[in-house]
Amino acid sequence: MNKSPCVRFAPSPTGKLHLGGARTALFNWLYAKHYGGDFLLRIEDTDTERSKRKYTDQILSSLKWLGLNWSEPIIFQSERNLIYKEAAQNLLDNKLAYRCFLTKEELEFEREKSKKEGLDFRVPKTYRNLSLDDQKGMLNAGKSFTIRLKVPSKGSTFFEDKIYGEINVNNHEIDDFIIVRSDGSPTYNFTVVVDDNNMGINCVIRGEDHISNTPKQILIYSALHLPVPDFAHLPMILGADKKRLSKRHGAAGVEHFKNQGYSVDALLNYIAMLGWNSGTEDELFSIEDLISKFDINKVQKKGAVYDEKKLHWVAGQHMIQKPEINILDEIREDDPDWQKHSKDNYIYRVLQLMKIRASTLNELKEACTYFFTDPKDYDHKAIAKRWKDKSVNKLINNFIKRLEMLSSWSQTDLDICLRDTSQEMAVSAAKLIHPVRLALSGKSHGPGLFELIELLGKMTTLRRLRKALDIFPLKDD
Secondary structure (H helix, E strand, O other): OOOEEEEEEOOOOOOOHHHOOOHHHHHHHHHHHHHHEEEEEEEEEOOOOOOOOOHHHHHHHHHHOOOOOOEEEEEEHHOOOOHHHHHHHHHHHOEEEEEEOOOOOHHHHHHHHHHHHHOOOOOOOOOOOOOOHHHHHHOOOOOOOEEHHHHHHOOEEEEEEEEEEEEEHHHOOOOOEEEEOOOOOOOOHHHHHHHHHHHHOOEEEHHHHHHHHHHHHHHHHHHOOOOOOOOEEEEOOEEOOOOOOHHHHHHHHHHHHHHHHHHHHHHHHHHHHEEEEOOOOOOOOHHHHHHHHHHHHHHHHOEEEOOOHHHHHHHHHHHHHHHHHHHHHHHHHOOOOOOOOOHHHHHEEEEEEEEOOOHHHHHHOOOOOOHHOOOOOOHHHHHHHHOOOOHHHHHHHHHHHHHHHHOOOHHHHHHHHHHHHHHHHHOOHHHHHHHHHHHHHHOOOOOOOOHHHHHHHHHHHHHHHHHHHHOOOOOOO
């Protein structure tokens, strides 16, 4: 690039930051970081009825959690009405926009007329060249008006999208569109142009649903004699039915993923792959990898399909690769008192053993529970299958006696101890392994049994085995 990019993310605070918005923010942020540019934030809160402070706070909180830091200050459109009025007056003064006194009834009449005649509806240009004196007369009469841009009647509006390539629209297909409503409020297309120029934005990266807005915005740039930025429109994120991702697909806000315990690095990795291809077979990236490899030209035109299973897999792979000290730090960011009674070195050993069995921090915390507290509940299916009668109690009793005599508490010695017990009792090792696991964890599955016993330690292991003898069998067959 000839100059550093200046990009922006401009959400409307009418709802939570969802997956599509997060991806737009991420791609803007990566683009800026890759080229050493600036990432700015604008809150488009001109819709006073739907815009809520709680959504603004949630959007900012989610962006901070994702680590998508922006340059201050944040721009709030609701505070910039005077700037928009001045820009609109500039267009009126230069006869590049005009006051349109068409009423809703008149527009509806013309629309129905076109429909009956089988023609495409075009907004009548009745007031496009109305003299200033005539305008004053209508204003003095209290006539309501909008301000419309004078779209050139000839030629075309062209731009080259960084993702979709050349896009050319004939100007005669574009009506003289409204830039200021009858209540004096500016329209989206108008405020975007004014703000992007004032903020120094030189590349606009946003969803493909805005492609139809771009020619109108370019016409406004031209009318205001402002430099036109580059454009890149991102493909939609789709559900499994290939329709735009929405609540019916289970789509959720970024807060949901945070509350589910997904790590930031895993979520960003997955979001980045929704439409972007690194050009390699790699699927796992750190944030540093994403910054170095990101190329807006490698964003695909085809809509990306959201796949929760793939997200879960990516999260699991990140969990496996992550150092235990980092995992503990992440857990305690939201749960500062988690396992505070245990020594960190013990917690690290537990996390090292169990992280391969979890994709989210919530799953990991749940999976680790029995390493810190004795089981309160036991798998009833496992009880019925593995501890049918008091013959199991005899096995456990003999195993306890052998464990009590062990001077070395290593996996190797524990393995020998169990197999010696099963051999003495003339049963398979499995007859002992399964009830021991049940007694120690309350589960029918988990890490290697001897890894589990070694980590729990002698005192805890013996206590839990003795407790199980008092509980099982639930009934004596």
